[in-house]
Amino acid sequence: MIDEAGGWVYFSNEGDDSALYRMRTDGTDAKKLNNDISSEMQIADGWIYYLKGKAGYPKLYRVPLDGIDWEADREAVVARLGS
8 A cells, every 4th residue: 555645655564564654755764654554545634544453343543644743643533434
């Protein structure tokens, strides 16, 4: 899963339990944005929206594009998909 916005590439790193990362389009400045098992990433309005969790019980979360204070800023926007 890869997306691009504002000169940055955002991706889920399968080698790190699918945590979200970003790096510049030239491959420099890689930074980890969360510690979650992340899937179905979508970028919108300055946020990365993603599903956290395993199949059957995923929850929708968001983290700011810059990843600053991701733990404090992360919030559940839907308690459980399909509820």
